[in-house]
Amino acid sequence: MNKAISIHLAQIKFSIDEKGYLKLKLYLKSLEQLFQSTLGKEEIIEDIESRIAELFSQYKNFDNYVISEKQVEIVIQTLGSIEDLAGDEILEENTNSKITRKFFRDPDDYWLGGVAGGVSKYFALNILWVRLVLFILFVFGVPFTILTYILIWIFVPEAKTTADKIKMKGEPVNISSIKNKIKEEYEELSDSVKKGDYKKTMGPIQNASKSSVNFFLKIIPIALRTIAFFFGIILVFISFLSLIGLIIGGTVGGLFLTSDIPFTLSLFGYGVEGLLIFLTCVFVFGIPFVFLLNLALILLTGKPKIRMNSASVFVLIGVWISTLIIIILIVTLGVINLENYNSIIEAITFSINKIPLHQFKITIK
């Protein structure tokens, strides 16, 4: 059994079979995307809707006639499929060929809010890596990661339009890229229509959880925005001061305070080891603060201020991981050394205790 859905097209009421309705809706939605940067978009869509209404009127023999899926298909064919129209459509020349990426949340590739998807598109990284890093961060700092994630979710806009999605990937926004993107989306959606996956095609029903989150976001955005703003300022201060502190502390510490380290590896000698330890500390703590600073600036201004491409991100993460490994190695080696040292002392004390007191002579020079 199929439901019939009532719609108004060009102020005329029609009843359409549910599947046909989905197809029509998808078609109109895709048209909107297609003409989105064309001058007079509303008028074009209106004209097309009015033509669809006219064609439907020819089918409508009596008042409650339900237009079938087949008839919707014929009408769409008459007007031209999205592929046909995309082939013919020459959008108002948008020769903005400079490739700049914009940070958006990716609505096509998400588990929660599409943050990881957005990050991966922005830095041109594989999303798996981004999720892995996110997971590691999550393991090491649960509240901080969650908070950051939520803040990005709130403040970074979702890539809604086709142009947004193209900008997100840093491809030039021009006719062919828009055309390709629309074709891709259309094929994806029509697949889901064919499979009867209505959830994907029905906008409002789409993901109850997602829309409830949206609802939640709509109630308290102002309060959250304020909080995030202060949070951002605090983060800027923390990360900025920490960076300066680390650099100064690292240099001074590395140069002068090395003798405070309670163990030695007997590898390079005291001074070199101290310097190494302080330098690795600077990297291990410093690199996250660079990211944190950038994040804070994103929170405050909506745009990343420290521009990083994927190479530099990789290098930074690489340096961070290797310094982390180095510092773990140094500390473990140091602890082992310390234990050996302790056991030697214990052995000496033990043997000292065994010697009868009268035989024990201490010579003081």
Added chain:
Amino acid sequence: MNIENTKAQMRKGILEFCILSILKKKAKYSFEILETLKVSKILVVEGTLYPLLTRLKNSELLEYHWEESKNGPPRKYYNITKKGKEFLSELNVSWNELSNTVNELIKNIK
């Protein structure tokens, strides 16, 4: 280079010229324009026409008025403006030149 793309570009330029020509004598509504174009096979799908009409209207080459229809929604009747007529006559001249030149060129190369 994509052949479909080139064809579409060619058709599109010529389409505007055809639309203006069709409307030269008499105001017509979109479906009548469509029928003429379909007969001459220059228009493949209807949807192409609407962006063109809107663009021509926005460039003040065409204007429209509404007329009630017995079956279906009211119709937009397009007619050509004074500016459109001037535009059309210029297009006519360059079309003749162009088609002559191109035909000559193709013939000579053969």
